Amino acid sequence: MSATQVSGDVSMDVTKLHIIHYPDPRLRQRAQPVTEFGAALRPLVEQMFALMGAGKGVGLAAPQVGVLKRVFVMNATGQPGDKRVLVNPTIREPSGSVEAEEGCLSLPAVNVQIRRAQRCRVVAQDLDGNPLELEVEDLVARACQHETDHLNGVLIIDRMGPSDRIATRKTLRALEDQFRTGTKAAH
Numbered sequence: 001m002s003a004t005q006v007s008g009d010v011s012m013d014v015t016k017l018h019i020i021h022y023p024d025p026r027l028r029q030r031a032q033p034v035t036e037f038g039a040a041l042r043p044l045v046e047q048m049f050a051l052m053g054a055g056k057g058v059g060l061a062a063p064q065v066g067v068l069k070r071v072f073v074m075n076a077t078g079q080p081g082d083k084r085v086l087v088n089p090t091i092r093e094p095s096g097s098v099e100a101e102e103g104c105l106s107l108p109a110v111n112v113q114i115r116r117a118q119r120c121r122v123v124a125q126d127l128d129g130n131p132l133e134l135e136v137e138d139l140v141a142r143a144c145q146h147e148t149d150h151l152n153g154v155l156i157i158d159r160m161g162p163s164d165r166i167a168t169r170k171t172l173r174a175l176e177d178q179f180r181t182g183t184k185a186a187h
């Protein structure tokens, strides 16, 4: 097995992964729990960090690269020390409520107002399967909720309000056309 292969149920060359766009049906599926950690998971996670950085995102979930596993990467500040890997995450004790603009690397040019909990706990595992618990708030809490949504097949367009629904209609239709005709250059 080469360094670029992920072991387990699906063996893959992670260098071939790319960010998939709405309305790819893989974005709508519930991802499966991760059961293999460490060396089995690292190539996927490194490739996700690379794709997230190239797209200037603050978070990226595995379903966004077509891998239906419950893992996301996050870097809220862009600093190397703030890289986070969250495996099998669950959101606990959400509190507060704040609305802010969100985008998504799987929905290019779609920016919508989303109301989310201002703070929460995230109970997860790290890359090696060790228990991990974070108390998060504001942007990081928002990113954790957004990425956990991806693991459940939920997108920001499911949570937007009526005015954004109207404002994004043309952009979404264009993405649907691109997906249907396969004209997206990067794919």
Ligand code: NI
Binding pocket: 103, 104, 105, 106, 146, 150
């Ligand atoms: Ni997203």
